[in-house]
């Protein structure tokens with residue numbers, strides 16, 4: 001089976017992790033801050049806070065922005081459930097705005113209409129999570145302008161988008177948001193096995209997130225409410241968690257980061273080749289925004305079902321039977337039973353639901369060979385025009 005995504009682990013990666021195993025610190029040593037610096041510097045952010053997953057990063061990002069009971073968090077329905085769950089962890093309520101049928105990202109017009117209605121009803125969101133689906137940045141300029149106008153804060157969920165650019169700047173530079181979150185799960189572009197990071201230019205947000213990642217405990221006398229009792233002393237000044245990243249993960253991340261630009265370039269090469277090879281097939285290829293450079297975590301096609309004598313499910317199953325590990329990103333979050341129990345209904349977000357009826361993620365990973373890509377093509381041709 002050709003997987004839809006797969007990590008690339010080199011001998012240097014292995015050596016870096018083994019060196020940590022032989023060192024004094026398996027956690028809370030020098031690698032985590034070095035990894036934070038490496039990522040923050042690469043993307044052009046002032047601060048990085050490494051944690052054990054992007055889900056944890058989203059949670060502490062929401063808390064740092066003051067999200068709590070009585071507040072609303074909005075996001076897109078076409079994302080992984082974690083982009084919405086972070087709001088629920090904080091006791092806030094969640095809601096969605098529909099996607100743009102061309103980019104599959106949050107649609108600024110749909111968002112604006114919904115904000116106007118929410119304003120009239122007195123329930124504007126406190127936080128918006130903008131997800132850069134497949135690695136293609138959202139229309140952040142428009143979303144940021146709406147944030148200024150309606151008074152909400154912005155988290156970029158860039159789990160798919162590390163190494164990508166928006167209007168010439170790396171995603172994570174923070175020009176149009178408060179906090180950007182990356183995931184280092186093995187299917188993502190850079191991996192630490194499990195892991196995530198929140199980057200920001202705001203030193204207070206960074207300090208708050210660093211505190212929340214480790215029990216709300218500080219050893220910094222400046223943060224303490226009264227002088228330390230002695231050299232053993234630490235103080236819990238907030239309710240935090242154990243969301244720490246290990247030294248092994250950070251060492252792997254530092255090693256992987258050196259290949260980030262190369263990884264994204266390879267993904268672009270594969271995407272351009274897919275674009276050409278798929279041109280004659282009854283599928284819609286991913287539209288790329290001229291102002292942006294996608295991280296290209298995923299390559300999603302949409303089936304032109306009126307031109308194919310098979311259903312979406314039949315096409316999917318036929319590709320899997322031919323050894324192509326296609327996938328579907330994502331089941332609209334509002335259609336999940338957990339969300340339906342909150343009152344969301346089928347029909348709430350028609351563009352997202354239409355996308356779900358047609359989308360298929362083709363294999364896309366940095367070590368994918370052109371022969372593997374040819375095999376994907378042959379299987380698609382076989383399924384769609386046979």
Ligand SMILES: *Cc1c(COP(=O)(O)O)cnc(C)c1O
Nearest residue numbers: 053054055080082159183184185
């Ligand atoms: C993978 C992913 C997450 C969660 O990442 P973890 O590191 O697995 O917690 C969140 N949002 C999106 C869009 C993702 O793709």
